[in-house]
Amino acid sequence: MYDATRLPISRPTATSMARFDQMDLIVAGFLARYKGGTFDSYALDIRLFRDWCRSVELNPLVLERPHLELFARHLEIERGNAPSTVHRRLSCLRMLYRIMHVDGHIDRNPAEYVKMPKVFHDEARITGLSRNEMAALVAQARASKPSEAALITMLALLGLRVTEACNVDVEDFQEYERDHRVLRMIGKGGKPATVPLPVPVARAMDAAAAGRSSGPLVLRTDGTRMTRRSADRVVKRLAKLAGIVKVISPHVLRHGYVTASLDAGIPLRDVQIMARHSDPRMTQRYDRARGNLDRHGNYALAAFLGGAA
Template sequence: MEELLDPVEEFFRYLKIERGLSENTLQAYKRDLIKYYEYLKEFRKIKNWHRVTRQDVMQFLYFLNDSGKSSATIARTLSTLRLFHSFLIREFDMKEDPSLHIETPKSKRHLPKVLSTNDVEKLLHIQYDDKFSLRNKAMLEVLYATGLRVTELIDLTLNDLHLTMGFIRCFGKGSKERIVPMGDIAKEAIELYLHDSRPKLVKRKQTEQVFVNHHGKPLSRQGFWKIIKQVAKEAGIEKEISPHTLRHSFATHLLENGADLRAVQEMLGHADISTTQIYTQVSKSRLKDIYKSHHPRA
């Protein structure tokens, strides 16, 4: 089965080195392709990529559907297969692309969950009186002030902070650099953390990451997840909350207050403005809820 595996490994190297994809995106591609490889090997008895037909691809997608995968997952997987088969044609002299002319299943676009401004106030109203709460306060203030992804937040280094100028630098998907402004409240929270909390956490360890755990090492995504869940619980917020909730809330609240869509797109680091436009739908949905709740004849 090396004939199947070798091009897959070459493809992963191509994605990492030439496309510069993030580790999270790479892992998503790997999951899709390994599942595809295993299906072809076990159920279609295929030992060479040249033998893969359009029917094989279709049967794999039916297999995913029968396994209970959502239309969004199937559409993403098909996108991965198209990219991979295009790579095979370019690098391994395959004559035909079996993934062509297969209709992508339409995925339901769920509106992102956001917090109300009152809930955001509750979440950010932390009693900052020790090294951990100072850190947590700073992280949450920065997230809501900038709309960073969680990975971007925990990857921030001291050199990425430009507090005097009121902005931070971060590297998003595909290692694309962007500059994001930050308000005074978030700036003050991070300055207090850097002065009173971080030195106690880091001690004598050498680390460039801004936010660290109780061992003085860079904070992980899982570590941040636990923190925001705990803070939300202590704040009495009953809504389901995830690390991405503050990013969604940042975008939605900006648009509700008249921010330009293109400016929000740039701050979020979205390559396509259609991704940002989903937040305008959230705003409309929230306006309808407010109308129904308060209009006497709604």
């Protein structure tokens, strides 16, 4: 459920009351389509865009494509946003203006042909955590608080996204499906998912529940539900204690979950289902990232040429 108090509503002036009232309604209707992290990201993207429009005295309802190109340069140069961030923010605006066009608020879509920045990924650097690092982090978490152990276990051994892990309630994993203890949850995009719980995972989650029958599973020290920010701090602290020197975040554990599954010999299609990737190309990226150095042709060529090189 979206929170109307979080919408990027602008305070209109007497001279702009009509147009800002209309734009507020358009933005509210657009953001109502989303929730969770997507809602937060799109709300921020649109707020930054509207702030920029006000700074250059531009009406978002009558702008042209060049204005959006200039906004992209503003993001790159003045805000210092990376190409991936600029790409995401322009993608948000393209969807917003597409819907505005469909709903008849504008005669044509100025964002349709906006040039999108190219985003390149060096897959050799997308390595995540090794098997030993994953094991060390899980062991360190189990030696810590039960709530932190449950968090790390769900991230590393179930591949949950950090928001998904923080949103797990005690009552969500008390059922059985065909003799399998399962976690029932709502994943990314509002998609329901049923995830089987291996015994070590279920034990960690039961320990965090501490006899409770309801309420948030993963708690902060003050007894409230853990947030993605507090979870990020927990992951970084435990990783440091485990001797991991890589830059780490909760998503790195999900990455490690996928690559470890592939290393364990689980078929690519099954790993896609485990990770709940809607597009198999996303899972294939992890597969290429884990092997593109080990299987690189440079080694075969050097061996073929022998001492000639």
